[in-house]
Structure formats: C-alpha cells, structure tokens
Amino acid sequence: MNHLEILNQAKKSDELQTFIQNLEINHFLDENRNLNLSNASERDFIELFFYSRIFIKGKELSKHTIRAYRGDAKTLLDFLSTHKLSFRDIGYPEVKVYNDYITEKYAAKTAVRKLEFFRRLLDFGFDTSYYSSPLSRWIHKPAVRRGHYLNEENKNRVQLRELTQEDAENLIDYFPKVVRTQTYRRHLQQRNLLLGYLLYTTGLRASEFVSLNKGSFYYRKGELWVDVIGKGRKHREVPVRVETEMELLRYLEMWEGSSEINPRDETPLFYSLYNKEETRQRITYNHLYKIVKEVVRIAGANQKISPHWFRHTFVTTMLENEVPLVDVKEWVGHSDISTTNIYLDRVNKGKSYQRLKKVSLFENKNSPSQEY
Incomplete structure (x- = not known):
C-alpha cells in the first residue's frame, strides 16, 4: 500500500x-x-x-x-x-x-x-x-524592504506598487473600453466598470474579489456592506461607497432584470461568458488579471500594474485621508495592525515637510538669509 x-x-x-x-x-x-x-x-x-x-x-x-x-x-x-x-x-x-x-x-x-x-x-x-x-x-534569508515596492533590491529610490488617486480614477474609465465582443457588449462593459470600482474602493484581495457572490452584499441601516471571506476563511465586513453601490445596482439590473439585493443569493457576482450557448462561469483570477493588463495597455500606463496595486492604493488613500488605522486594518483584513502601520509610517513621512513649513522659525526676522 x-x-x-x-x-x-x-x-x-x-x-x-x-x-x-x-x-x-x-x-x-x-x-x-x-x-x-x-x-x-x-x-x-x-x-x-x-x-x-x-x-x-x-x-x-x-x-x-x-x-x-x-x-x-x-x-x-x-x-x-x-x-x-x-x-x-x-x-x-x-x-x-x-x-x-x-x-x-x-x-x-x-x-x-x-x-x-x-x-x-x-x-x-x-x-x-x-x-x-x-x-x-x-539557511540565511535575504533582508526584505518594508512596504510594497517594485524593486526590492534597489535601496535608493524605488517605485511603490500603488497608484495615485488621479491615476486610479483615470484607469477606471478604461475598464469598459477593453470589451471587444458585440455579444452582450453593454453587459460586459458594465461588469468591467463595476470591477474597476470595487477594486479601487474596497481594497479586496484578488482571490476575495473573484469569490464574491450576489448574496455577499447586504444593507444595514440603509448602508451597503459586503461580506468578504478572507485568508483562513475569516469573514469580515467592508462598507461599500455610494458610487460603487450605484454601479452594482446598474449591473444587477442589466444582468438580472432587478437591482434587488438578496443576501441569500449564492450565485457568482462576476461571470465570464463561454461558447455559443453563452454559458456563465465564475470569473477567475487569470481573467481579472488579463482585464487589468489590457486596461493598463490601452491607457498607456505602467505595464507592471496588476490587480493588487489597487489594494495598496486603497490602503494608502484611506490613511492619507485620516481614516483611523484600526478601521483600515479591519476593512482590508490585515491580521496584524503592524502591517497596516507600514503604510501609515510612509504616509506620515510624506506629510512631514508640509508640517515643517507650517512652523514659524523666523518670526522676528525679515529674511533668514541676511548678510553680515
């Protein structure tokens, strides 16, 4: 045996x-x-x-x-x-x-x-x-630079694996434009637009993203939330912005004929269409990855951008706008707050010069560069 x-x-x-x-x-x-x-x-x-x-x-x-x-x-x-x-x-x-x-x-x-x-x-x-x-x-492991960088070996200037808010918003406009087929064209364009909105406004991991069902969403006191199954099958709740909610409701209306949110619906949220019978199949990570790569290509953006860049962008954007660290940690599913704090350290360092400029150091002098 x-x-x-x-x-x-x-x-x-x-x-x-x-x-x-x-x-x-x-x-x-x-x-x-x-x-x-x-x-x-x-x-x-x-x-x-x-x-x-x-x-x-x-x-x-x-x-x-x-x-x-x-x-x-x-x-x-x-x-x-x-x-x-x-x-x-x-x-x-x-x-x-x-x-x-x-x-x-x-x-x-x-x-x-x-x-x-x-x-x-x-x-x-x-x-x-x-x-x-x-x-x-x-065994001796190499040192890893703290944070999320493109080039971990370069200890000088490195590019972060994230987008500016302006670049992220610009890329979202290109998500519908990658659809080439005429079959269900408007449906797929709306699907892709919702993909972009959710990537940018929720900070979900790609694996969590493709696992969403229609019933993952629910209302609580009039506000839309999404129930996410993260690493280790741990559940967490993430609030959904109004802009994303509107795109979700348009998507459901277009595909299902109703914008009703049904928490008991276990069918996949995002589909790919296959063969002449238009068979629906849950979107895969590879499909999501290819969509993002095509978006990046036609937008003329950095070719290294992947779905995960949107997650990093979400965390940084929230912290730059002074959302409490503990809230961001819960939304993105970091197991340890020190992981989220890596982003906060960098955000604070980025604001340090602006803080310095606000301090008056030469109140009694006309100019700090007088000649003697």
Missing part, C-alpha cells in the same frame, strides 16, 4: 485507528510512538511533510497559497533534479548552494517565501529523524 492510499484512508470514519495501523505497518513509529522516517522513501517523506505541516486538517488554505506551496516544492525538486540529488543527499553544502541559488534568482520577498518552505521541510526532516542534524540552521 503506497502512502497516498494511507492518507486517503486516514480521512475515513475510523481515522485515528486506520492512520496508526498504516504508520505501524510502514515502520514510521519509533519505540516512543513518535514519527520516525529514518527509513522512509522520498515519496513517503514529502507526502507526510505536506500532510503534517502544510495541509493541516481544519486549516483552510486559499488557492493562491496552495499554488505558492506547490511552486516552492517544484523549485526545490527542479534544483535537486538538475544536480542529480535526492532528498537524502541534502547536507550543509546543498543547503548553502540552494540558499545562494534562490537568493540570486528571485526577488527578496519571493526568496524569503521559498527559503521558508525549505526551512520547514528540513525541520520536519530533523524532527522525524529523516535528517540526523538540524540543517535549517544554515
């Missing part, structure tokens, strides 16, 4: 007993009933690592996070394959070379994530006796 079958059986009703039996059959328990993989195959090792440290039962991961983990695993596997190495061959030299390889090839934030995945795998290997020493001690 291979380990994939073990994992599948472990999910059945007699989960614990079945799992224990299969671990014993494969000799994966030592005399203290601790997980011991000293004699495990590479396949058993990597599958148990994912089962025990990544895909933990009760901890839901987003599609983006799962895709990132798989990408990190593939990077490591490709490196091992290129150098004709196995997991068993990993020691200090291999850790050092892989560390250098990742640091040189990837931007700092990506390198940190990939090296963190590697560290967790090595720690799991040491904890289960697959490795005889704590190899993760030799």
Whole structure:
C-alpha cells in the first residue's frame, strides 16, 4: 500500500485507528510512538511533510497559497533534479548552494517565501529523524524592504506598487473600453466598470474579489456592506461607497432584470461568458488579471500594474485621508495592525515637510538669509 492510499484512508470514519495501523505497518513509529522516517522513501517523506505541516486538517488554505506551496516544492525538486540529488543527499553544502541559488534568482520577498518552505521541510526532516542534524540552521534569508515596492533590491529610490488617486480614477474609465465582443457588449462593459470600482474602493484581495457572490452584499441601516471571506476563511465586513453601490445596482439590473439585493443569493457576482450557448462561469483570477493588463495597455500606463496595486492604493488613500488605522486594518483584513502601520509610517513621512513649513522659525526676522 503506497502512502497516498494511507492518507486517503486516514480521512475515513475510523481515522485515528486506520492512520496508526498504516504508520505501524510502514515502520514510521519509533519505540516512543513518535514519527520516525529514518527509513522512509522520498515519496513517503514529502507526502507526510505536506500532510503534517502544510495541509493541516481544519486549516483552510486559499488557492493562491496552495499554488505558492506547490511552486516552492517544484523549485526545490527542479534544483535537486538538475544536480542529480535526492532528498537524502541534502547536507550543509546543498543547503548553502540552494540558499545562494534562490537568493540570486528571485526577488527578496519571493526568496524569503521559498527559503521558508525549505526551512520547514528540513525541520520536519530533523524532527522525524529523516535528517540526523538540524540543517535549517544554515539557511540565511535575504533582508526584505518594508512596504510594497517594485524593486526590492534597489535601496535608493524605488517605485511603490500603488497608484495615485488621479491615476486610479483615470484607469477606471478604461475598464469598459477593453470589451471587444458585440455579444452582450453593454453587459460586459458594465461588469468591467463595476470591477474597476470595487477594486479601487474596497481594497479586496484578488482571490476575495473573484469569490464574491450576489448574496455577499447586504444593507444595514440603509448602508451597503459586503461580506468578504478572507485568508483562513475569516469573514469580515467592508462598507461599500455610494458610487460603487450605484454601479452594482446598474449591473444587477442589466444582468438580472432587478437591482434587488438578496443576501441569500449564492450565485457568482462576476461571470465570464463561454461558447455559443453563452454559458456563465465564475470569473477567475487569470481573467481579472488579463482585464487589468489590457486596461493598463490601452491607457498607456505602467505595464507592471496588476490587480493588487489597487489594494495598496486603497490602503494608502484611506490613511492619507485620516481614516483611523484600526478601521483600515479591519476593512482590508490585515491580521496584524503592524502591517497596516507600514503604510501609515510612509504616509506620515510624506506629510512631514508640509508640517515643517507650517512652523514659524523666523518670526522676528525679515529674511533668514541676511548678510553680515
């Protein structure tokens, strides 16, 4: 019985007993009933690592996070394959070379994530006796510049991955213009316009955005809110501006024949249309990404702009307009207020010169540059 079958059986009703039996059959328990993989195959090792440290039962991961983990695993596997190495061959030299390889090839934030995945795998290997020493001690992650930048390696002037309010508002006007098809042209133009408004005025992550249903919206005391499912399946409530509400109601009227908000409606908010039968399918991140990229192209804007830039823009715009830090944190779903505070530190620094100008330092002199 291979380990994939073990994992599948472990999910059945007699989960614990079945799992224990299969671990014993494969000799994966030592005399203290601790997980011991000293004699495990590479396949058993990597599958148990994912089962025990990544895909933990009760901890839901987003599609983006799962895709990132798989990408990190593939990077490591490709490196091992290129150098004709196995997991068993990993020691200090291999850790050092892989560390250098990742640091040189990837931007700092990506390198940190990939090296963190590697560290967790090595720690799991040491904890289960697959490795005889704590190899993760030799991992050294690159320093990451605080904030959201295009070029993390340039320590001088860098461009933020966000838009000015003027640029964001200008880009929204181009969202309807990317529609080329004549079929349901006005419907798709209104859909795209609503996409732009929601991106700019809610600060949602792209994964949260494409997961919205028509029933995600509801009224409370006459004000429209949207219920968002964020990271870790955590719910949060985000207020919807009146301008965006109007575009939403026009969209619903155009597509559904009614602008009524029904919180029980679980159908997707945004559709893509496919084939001659005009089959509706929930919009994907890739589709959203392509729409934004096409908007950027025809607007002649920075080609590096992506949907996530609008999220950064929202946070900065709110803080520049003195919305309380705690409100912004809740709206965008930051787990730690220190993340939101990164933006506030930069906003305050940007206003520091204006504060300096307001201070009178030469009240009794006609000019600070008198000659003596």
